[in-house]
Amino acid sequence: MTEQAQWRAATPQALAWRRFDDEIVIYNDATGSTHQLGALASEVMLSLIQNPSGMDLRALVGALTARVEVAADLDVAIEVQRALDDLTELHLAARAPA
Amino acid sequence: MKSYGTLGETLRDTDRAFTDPPHWDELVRRAREADLLGTLAHRFDASGRMVDVPRGPRKHLESAAVLGVAQHRAVAREVREILRAVDGLGFPVILLKGAGYLIANLPPSRGRLFSDVDILVPKAQLPAVESALMLAGYATTHHHPHDQRYYRRWMHELPPMQHIKRLTVIDVHHAIVPETARTHPDTPEFFRAAVPIAGWPGVAVLAPTDMVLHSATHLFHNEEFSHGLRDLVDIDQLLRHFGTDAQFWTALTERAGRMNLGRLLYYALRFTARLLGTPIPQSTMDAASRYAPGRVTGALMDRLLLEGLRPTAGLWSTRFARRLLYLRGHWLKMPVPLLAWHLTVKTFRREQQQPA
Amino acid sequence: MIVSELPDGELHRLLGRSGLRLRLGPIVANIASPFETVEAALALHYASHEVLPDSEFADFHVAVDPVPGLRRWIRPQAYFRFDANPPFNPLAASQAFPLLEWGLNWCISAHCHQYLIIHGAVVERAGRALVMPAPPGSGKSTLCAALVARGWRLLSDELTLIDVETRRFVPLPRPVSLKNESIRIIAEFWPEARMSPVVHDTLKGSVAHVRPPSASVQLADQTAVPGWIVLPAFRAGEPMALTPLAKSTGFMRLVENAFNYSVLGRRGFDILADVVAASDCREFRYGGQLNDAIAVFDDLARVR
Numbered sequence: 151m152t153e154q155a156q157w158r159a160a161t162p163q164a165l166a167w168r169r170f171d172d173e174i175v176i177y178n179d180a181t182g183s184t185h186q187l188g189a190l191a192s193e194v195m196l197s198l199i200q201n202p203s204g205m206d207l208r209a210l211v212g213a214l215t216a217r218v219e220v221a222a223d224l225d226v227a228i229e230v231q232r233a234l235d236d237l238t239e240l241h242l243a244a245r246a247p248a
Numbered sequence: 249m250k251s252y253g254t255l256g257e258t259l260r261d262t263d264r265a266f267t268d269p270p271h272w273d274e275l276v277r278r279a280r281e282a283d284l285l286g287t288l289a290h291r292f293d294a295s296g297r298m299v300d301v302p303r304g305p306r307k308h309l310e311s312a313a314v315l316g317v318a319q320h321r322a323v324a325r326e327v328r329e330i331l332r333a334v335d336g337l338g339f340p341v342i343l344l345k346g347a348g349y350l351i352a353n354l355p356p357s358r359g360r361l362f363s364d365v366d367i368l369v370p371k372a373q374l375p376a377v378e379s380a381l382m383l384a385g386y387a388t389t390h391h392h393p394h395d396q397r398y399y400r401r402w403m404h405e406l407p408p409m410q411h412i413k414r415l416t417v418i419d420v421h422h423a424i425v426p427e428t429a430r431t432h433p434d435t436p437e438f439f440r441a442a443v444p445i446a447g448w449p450g451v452a453v454l455a456p457t458d459m460v461l462h463s464a465t466h467l468f469h470n471e472e473f474s475h476g477l478r479d480l481v482d483i484d485q486l487l488r489h490f491g492t493d494a495q496f497w498t499a500l501t502e503r504a505g506r507m508n509l510g511r512l513l514y515y516a517l518r519f520t521a522r523l524l525g526t527p528i529p530q531s532t533m534d535a536a537s538r539y540a541p542g543r544v545t546g547a548l549m550d551r552l553l554l555e556g557l558r559p560t561a562g563l564w565s566t567r568f569a570r571r572l573l574y575l576r577g578h579w580l581k582m583p584v585p586l587l588a589w590h591l592t593v594k595t596f597r598r599e600q601q602q603p604a
Numbered sequence: 605m606i607v608s609e610l611p612d613g614e615l616h617r618l619l620g621r622s623g624l625r626l627r628l629g630p631i632v633a634n635i636a637s638p639f640e641t642v643e644a645a646l647a648l649h650y651a652s653h654e655v656l657p658d659s660e661f662a663d664f665h666v667a668v669d670p671v672p673g674l675r676r677w678i679r680p681q682a683y684f685r686f687d688a689n690p691p692f693n694p695l696a697a698s699q700a701f702p703l704l705e706w707g708l709n710w711c712i713s714a715h716c717h718q719y720l721i722i723h724g725a726v727v728e729r730a731g732r733a734l735v736m737p738a739p740p741g742s743g744k745s746t747l748c749a750a751l752v753a754r755g756w757r758l759l760s761d762e763l764t765l766i767d768v769e770t771r772r773f774v775p776l777p778r779p780v781s782l783k784n785e786s787i788r789i790i791a792e793f794w795p796e797a798r799m800s801p802v803v804h805d806t807l808k809g810s811v812a813h814v815r816p817p818s819a820s821v822q823l824a825d826q827t828a829v830p831g832w833i834v835l836p837a838f839r840a841g842e843p844m845a846l847t848p849l850a851k852s853t854g855f856m857r858l859v860e861n862a863f864n865y866s867v868l869g870r871r872g873f874d875i876l877a878d879v880v881a882a883s884d885c886r887e888f889r890y891g892g893q894l895n896d897a898i899a900v901f902d903d904l905a906r907v908r
Binding site: 273 | 632660661662663665687689715716717718866867868869
């Protein structure tokens with residue numbers, strides 16, 4: 151798992167989402183599942199949706215910190231990676247093929 | 249043909265619902281009972297007449313259509329999951345019945361309501377398939393040892409497997425008719441003739457003739473006749489779809505003969521023509537008549553099947569006919585001594601389950 | 605003509621023959637049953653409901669019949685029939701009326717996909733709907749009955765119907781079902797309530813039904829727009845608290861409590877998202893003081 155790995159939304163055509171305050175709820179027609187994403191995961195997911203060509207970890211961290219205020223002691227990269235892992239497990243995000 | 253009730257007539261011709269308005273109450277109820285409400289909805293939609301249906305029944309037709317779409321999505325997802333589970337086992341899986349019609353985009357899938365997925369795998373691969381499915385989260389059902397034995401040893405399938413989280417059910421078959429039955433179609437032959445589906449690697453459907461024959465065996469060999477009319481509707485649609493190719497009809501009778509399914513084909517053709525007006529070439533009807541039963545059996549089967557196929561389960565004569573057909577279904581599947589034992593155990597267990 | 609206007613003996617005759625055809629909000633049910641308890645309960649709870657002739661289309665043909673054979677006489681049982689089929693196991697004959705109510709709930713929630721149907725109670729004030737989605741045991745039925753007692757209009761105590769086209773809440777006014785402790789609580793809180801006799805030993809414990817106010821029945825054609833989504837939680841003895849609830853959480857609760865959300869797929873998602881966006885979402889913990897609870901809800905209604 152390198153920092154250059156590209157990530158994208160798994161099945162963009164199948165997704166429907168709605169933002170409520172700092173969280174989103176998202177429906178994936180490919181799996182039939184509906185999810186509630188916490189604030190950080192929501193930002194990551196939205197970044198992926200808005201950048202269909204893919205984003206690497208650095209770009210995601212950049213996008214996140216540009217949009218939202220983050221607590222100083224938070225290791226953003228680790229949290230973003232964690233969010234990506236969760237989103238992958240939910241079939242919402244995927245590693246783009248090399 | 250004796251009038252068969254509003255459902256049969258409306259399926260044949262939706263315009264009849266407007267030139268000769270049915271009791272919409274009855275039509276919706278019979279269709280729902282026969283599991284044909286979605287199919288009926290599709291027919292109205294396709295003929296552009298849904299807007300003319302009065303609001304009361306229209307809501308039910310539209311609901312059935314919505315449900316059908318949801319089920320189709322769910323089945324497509326399930327098939328993808330199954331493929332993921334058996335990927336690497338090195339042989340294709342044949343999708344039977346509803347799942348097959350859906351993935352191969354055939355007419356019987358339009359508006360169809362169904363939920364289980366039926367697959368056919370080579371008998372020798374059964375243990376490997378069962379393991380692969382269990383690894384993917386499917387658990388066996390019917391835990392009573394008697395039922396497990398019944399399914400595995402005497403029937404042509406594993407006990408239904410249900411996914412732990414999605415709760416969807418797969419029926420894994422290794423033959424279309426059980427081994428102990430008196431007729432023995434050739435399963436490896438079905439595999440050799442199977443047709444792959446574009447866009448779905450790893451999965452196939454039966455060849456057109458085999459699809460019709462399987463539907464016929466399902467209809468007439470099965471224990472449960474509550475879906476009899478629905479199965480006939482499937483056969484009718486398959487025949488109309490494949491029948492545009494003249495060679496199909498010759499291949500059909502030849503195939504039936506070679507696989508010892510002539511008698512079943514005879515019944516299927518006879519009843520779809522009579523009940524649903526399926527256009528069948530006379531030469532095919534003649535060829536199939538070779539397999540007709542003797543006069544007495546024929547007359548009895550005619551009556552039983554016509555009665556048993558009525559959508560109205562409430563009629564006493566229908567229920568009785570269905571019970572006889574149920575016994576016949578069992579009889580065809582298992583040698584008689586086994587049958588008695590099985591029925592006895594089933595009855596006994598049902599009584600045990602009655603609330604005290 | 606409404607049920608209470610039927611000539612003497614007509615209700616009994618209909619129930620025993622072709623069936624009583626009743627308008628239940630947007631649904632028409634044809635009901636047959638030989639049980640006296642069912643007849644009495646229908647006469648009580650559906651007194652203001654419209655009776656329709658056989659020529660009107662009926663959405664569901666249902667019956668509650670005695671189980672034939674020995675069970676007719678020895679520990680008699682009743683079973684619910686939808687068309688020719690019994691979707692459930694039989695219950696003791698004393699539970700015939702609750703069985704009818706549960707059976708009707710099942711028919712509607714399983715077959716009416718022109719609505720997004722949520723398991724929960726919904727009442728109305730000033731044209732706005734207050735929805736309480738809730739799994740059993742949350743106290744929603746008690747709250748619902750109490751709100752109705754104090755003037756909120758009953759739309760439904762079990763099945764919240766949202767029209768998929770209009771996103772509006774559609775009334776289905778039927779008896780409010782109460783269980784166990786709530787029966788006593790509501791009887792005290794709402795002495796004018798007309799309640800049918802308590803039925804004991806059901807799977808849910810003791811059950812009784814309260815007649816819907818005739819105003820709720822008469823206004824069944826008036827839909828409501830989204831207003832509030834309140835998740836009730838009964839915590840005996842704890843102080844009451846009405847707190848804001850994240851809309852995303854409110855949304856998920858609706859999804860979890862919807863009968864046919866997955867049937868409607870993406871459309872279901874859009875409908876619920878629209879409803880939540882237009883609603884005030886709250887969590888409500890209360891310990892049992894119904895008067896105080898009602899005051900909180902009345903305040904909530906005044907604010908909007």
